[in-house]
Amino acid sequence: MAEVLVAVEHAGETPKKVTLELLTLARSLGEPSAVVLGGPGDTEKLVDRLGEYGAVRVYAAEHEDLDGYLVAPKATVLAGLVRSINPAAVLLPSTQEGKEIAGRLAVKLDNGLLTDVVDLAADGTATQPVFAGSVIVTAKVTKGLPLVTVRPNSVTPSQAPVAPMVSTVEVELTDADRLVRVVERRAEQKGTRPELTEASVVVAGGRGVGSAENFALVEELADLLGGAVGASRAATDSGYYPHQFQVGQTGKTVSPQLYIALGISGAIQHRAGMQTSRTIVAVNKDAEAPIFELADFGVVGDLFTVVPQVVEEIRKRK
Amino acid sequence: MNIVVLVKQVPDSGSERRLRDDDYTVDRESASNIINEMDEYAIEEALRLREAYGGEVTILTMGPARSVESIRKALSMGPDKAVHVQDDALAGSCALGTSRALAAAIRTLSPDLVLAGAESTDGRVQAMPHMLAERLGFAALTGARKLTVQDGTLTVERQTEEGYEVVTAATPAVVSVWDTINEPRYPNFKGIMEAKKKPVTTLGLAELGLAAGEVGSAGATSTVLAARNRPERQGGTKITDEGAGGTKLVEFLASEKFV
Numbered sequence: 395m396a397e398v399l400v401a402v403e404h405a406g407e408t409p410k411k412v413t414l415e416l417l418t419l420a421r422s423l424g425e426p427s428a429v430v431l432g433g434p435g436d437t438e439k440l441v442d443r444l445g446e447y448g449a450v451r452v453y454a455a456e457h458e459d460l461d462g463y464l465v466a467p468k469a470t471v472l473a474g475l476v477r478s479i480n481p482a483a484v485l486l487p488s489t490q491e492g493k494e495i496a497g498r499l500a501v502k503l504d505n506g507l508l509t510d511v512v513d514l515a516a517d518g519t520a521t522q523p524v525f526a527g528s529v530i531v532t533a534k535v536t537k538g539l540p541l542v543t544v545r546p547n548s549v550t551p552s553q554a555p556v557a558p559m560v561s562t563v564e565v566e567l568t569d570a571d572r573l574v575r576v577v578e579r580r581a582e583q584k585g586t587r588p589e590l591t592e593a594s595v596v597v598a599g600g601r602g603v604g605s606a607e608n609f610a611l612v613e614e615l616a617d618l619l620g621g622a623v624g625a626s627r628a629a630t631d632s633g634y635y636p637h638q639f640q641v642g643q644t645g646k647t648v649s650p651q652l653y654i655a656l657g658i659s660g661a662i663q664h665r666a667g668m669q670t671s672r673t674i675v676a677v678n679k680d681a682e683a684p685i686f687e688l689a690d691f692g693v694v695g696d697l698f699t700v701v702p703q704v705v706e707e708i709r710k711r712k
Numbered sequence: 713m714n715i716v717v718l719v720k721q722v723p724d725s726g727s728e729r730r731l732r733d734d735d736y737t738v739d740r741e742s743a744s745n746i747i748n749e750m751d752e753y754a755i756e757e758a759l760r761l762r763e764a765y766g767g768e769v770t771i772l773t774m775g776p777a778r779s780v781e782s783i784r785k786a787l788s789m790g791p792d793k794a795v796h797v798q799d800d801a802l803a804g805s806c807a808l809g810t811s812r813a814l815a816a817a818i819r820t821l822s823p824d825l826v827l828a829g830a831e832s833t834d835g836r837v838q839a840m841p842h843m844l845a846e847r848l849g850f851a852a853l854t855g856a857r858k859l860t861v862q863d864g865t866l867t868v869e870r871q872t873e874e875g876y877e878v879v880t881a882a883t884p885a886v887v888s889v890w891d892t893i894n895e896p897r898y899p900n901f902k903g904i905m906e907a908k909k910k911p912v913t914t915l916g917l918a919e920l921g922l923a924a925g926e927v928g929s930a931g932a933t934s935t936v937l938a939a940r941n942r943p944e945r946q947g948g949t950k951i952t953d954e955g956a957g958g959t960k961l962v963e964f965l966a967s968e969k970f971v
């Protein structure tokens with residue numbers, strides 16, 4: 395069976411959920427090979443988990459410059475690997491970094507690229523939502539192999555344990571790969587909440603939450619449901635919540651099982667980032683707020699009375 | 713410092729957007745078209761750098777004839793001149809083709825810095841800055857929420873999924889900016905009047921030294937097979953809180969097995 399390359403995105407010692415999703419998808423296309431692009435010793439920590447999700451092979455490309463410089467070295471290594479093994483397809487996560495690596499790879503290989511893919515058939519036909527999910531297209535790469543970035547939460551990860559064969563990849567870089575040095579890397583993620591784009595529950599707050607302090611209420615509900623916290627642009631612009639938690643056209647695209655919008659009007663640019671969520675719940679004191687047009691369950695009311703009651707009721711049931 | 717700012721004209725995301733029925737490319741005729749919002753932040757950043765260090769700011773747009781509206785609008789904010797890459801053979805370009813044409817145009821301008829938006833609202837490919845950097849051999853510092861320049865060294869604070877990172881590079885470079893980097897100025901009357909007289913150079917394939925088969929639909933490396941509108945989401949139950957709204961909400965969550 396033909397190899398399907400999956401670029402591994404990992405946080406510390408564990409592959410990100412999207413990587414497990416990509417491996418699951420890769421199994422329907424061929425034989426998954428995971429490519430670890432990281433610093434010395436990274437592969438060893440990841441290999442078991444990658445095997446659990448069906449990585450028949452794990453390519454270990456380890457070099458401190460892969461972490462020390464921005465994106466370009468990873469694209470160079472991946473391009474070399476693609477040239478030497480000629481895989482059936484290459485899958486990357488549709489994250490900022492995934493798209494950036496893919497863009498460089500497309501140029502290096504002069505190969506077509508499809509981004510934000512939510513499904514990929516064995517014949518290379520990809521499904522992509524465009525215009526904030528209002529239009530769904532099917533598309534195909536017509537030059538080269540299917541090179542696609544896949545949106546987190548598009549596939550349900552499932553296990554298919556194998557013992558991976560690990561092969562080491564020679565990392566050969568040029569000066570052109572070392573133009574942008576990373577001098578500092580800082581995490582701003584709060585506590586132990588799941589990552590916004592990966593979470594199966596997202597509780598988001600808008601201008602109606604009123605202040606940074608009041609976001610504690612949004613966080614409390616999120617924690618009770620094991621979810622992530624999101625925010626509208628009005629909320630991030632007002633400094634209620636850090637910018638990287640913004641959902642929408644200029645923020646993150648999320649597609650959780652459950653999205654709860656608190657004090658969010660539901661402007662078209664906000665909907666762009668959340669309207670493919672499976673179930674949408676809204677609390678807003680304005681009965682005419684557009685968010686109700688897409689909410690499966692809406693409560694017209696003051697979030698400061700409704701949400702505490704929700705919290706209390708869930709606690710009672712636990 | 714000579715700066716090129718990439719400005720893309722896109723259909724307004726606040727109005728209805730569609731694909732054409734014949735070739736499934738973005739319908740730019742029926743839409744109300746505007747400057748891609750993030751690109752306004754790139755223009756603003758360029759103007760601030762010009763104010764601090766001098767030099768020239770050039771707007772670069774690839775798009776159909778009507779993109780000139782956006783070019784004039786961009787110029788009214790203060791840039792010096794513009795280059796419009798326009799040719800019938802460019803219609804239907806994929807991201808790879810667009811990057812080929814834009815890179816060729818950038819070469820004719822030999823800038824120290826290329827500023828772009830982090831992503832466009834129609835394509836959302838988010839890959840153009842890296843594609844260009846790859847073709848030009850420039851450094852690419854993307855997703856900037858802060859940019860500082862000192863003695864030819866660029867330092868960017870870049871937003872990431874986890875938080876932020878600080879990256880540095882020497883010019884020439886491509887920097888893409890996020891909407892957190894600044895607050896774009898509004899064009900004033902004087903700016904709007906001056907923009908009408910600023911030079912806009914149009915470059916076609918011949919001037920860029922490109923063959924028709926390398927770009928446009930002829931050179932496209934991917935193709936759309938079909939498109940359909942996603943069924944509109946229907947609102948479900950809506951209740952008014954009269955004291956038990958929260959409890960009812962939890963009952964709904966329980967019925968859907970979320971609690």
Ligand SMILES: Cc1cc2nc3c(=O)[nH]c(=O)nc-3n(C[C@H](O)[C@H](O)[C@H](O)COP(=O)(O)OP(=O)(O)OC[C@H]3O[C@@H](n4cnc5c(N)ncnc54)[C@H](O)[C@@H]3O)c2cc1C
Nearest residue numbers: 600601602626627628642643644645657659663664679697
């Ligand atoms: C190019 C562009 C890109 C954009 N990108 C994004 C994006 O990525 N993400 C995004 O979110 N927005 C984006 N926006 C902004 C968007 O248009 C809206 O302005 C924004 O989403 C509004 O946020 P909001 O719903 O929190 O605030 P508002 O629209 O002010 O709504 C607040 C809501 O809270 C309700 N409320 C107030 N108090 C209470 C209370 N006590 N209890 C219950 N309800 C209450 C009000 O009834 C109101 O409906 C973008 C805009 C543009 C032009």
Ligand SMILES: Nc1ncnc2c1ncn2[C@@H]1O[C@H](COP(=O)(O)O)[C@@H](O)[C@H]1O
Nearest residue numbers: 718774828829831832835837838839840
């Ligand atoms: N046709 C174009 N003309 C000028 N700039 C463009 C064009 N396409 C993309 N860009 C620039 O590249 C950025 C990222 O676009 P994208 O990769 O399409 O998300 C945009 O914000 C623009 O600054």
